[in-house]
Structures are given as structure tokens and as C-alpha cells.
Amino acid sequence: MAGQEYFNRQAATLLKYAKAVADPEVAAGLVEKAADLKEQAERPRDLATTPVTRRPTPPADSRFGLVGNGAVSDRSRSHSGGRG
Known part of the structure; x- marks a missing residue:
């Protein structure tokens, strides 16, 4: 699973793109996705939901x-x- 730094970098990149695009609907979508990524970055990792590799x-x-x-x-x- 990706770490907090990764999600924060991705969110920052999306916000930069949101400022650069002319279409307000596209910008709003990018801002919404950035908010989702920031939320994921702040969510604690739950070991119970971490995928486990099993021998087939x-x-x-x-x-x-x-x-x-x-x-x-x-x-x-x-x-x-x-x-x-």
C-alpha cells in the first residue's frame, strides 16, 4: 500500500493541474480527487485489510x-x- 508521502505528493500535483486548467468542471474533479487522496494519506493503515500473499x-x-x-x-x- 502506498504511504502518506505518496498520497500527499499526488494530491499536490492534482491541485497544480486544477489551477492550470481552464475548464471549471475538470478543475473541480481534480480538486475532489486531491481531497480523496489527502483523506487516504491521513487514514491509518489497517493491517486487517492489508492483502496477504498466500501460497496457491x-x-x-x-x-x-x-x-x-x-x-x-x-x-x-x-x-x-x-x-x-
Whole structure:
């Protein structure tokens, strides 16, 4: 996640652009986005919402009914040749 300095720099850049543009609607949009960035900069980082990198689970092998840990799934047992 980006830090406070980053958000503040981005907000300052947007405010400079807002002063430079002639279209008042564009300027208002830039000022609004700058305010959002300043708000993000002041918001404390919540570790609970920080993404966690997880090791991917291998896909189940549907042909053999294996699941990620090598166990045979119930689905494959029910289709194991005993018809009728």
C-alpha cells in the first residue's frame, strides 16, 4: 500500500493541474480527487485489510478425484465404476 508521502505528493500535483486548467468542471474533479487522496494519506493503515500473499493451492485433479492434499474426494468414490 502506498504511504502518506505518496498520497500527499499526488494530491499536490492534482491541485497544480486544477489551477492550470481552464475548464471549471475538470478543475473541480481534480480538486475532489486531491481531497480523496489527502483523506487516504491521513487514514491509518489497517493491517486487517492489508492483502496477504498466500501460497496457491494446487487444483483438484478431477480425472482421478484427487484434492490438493492428495486425498481422494467423495465425488470420485461415487463414480468408481459400480454402476447399477
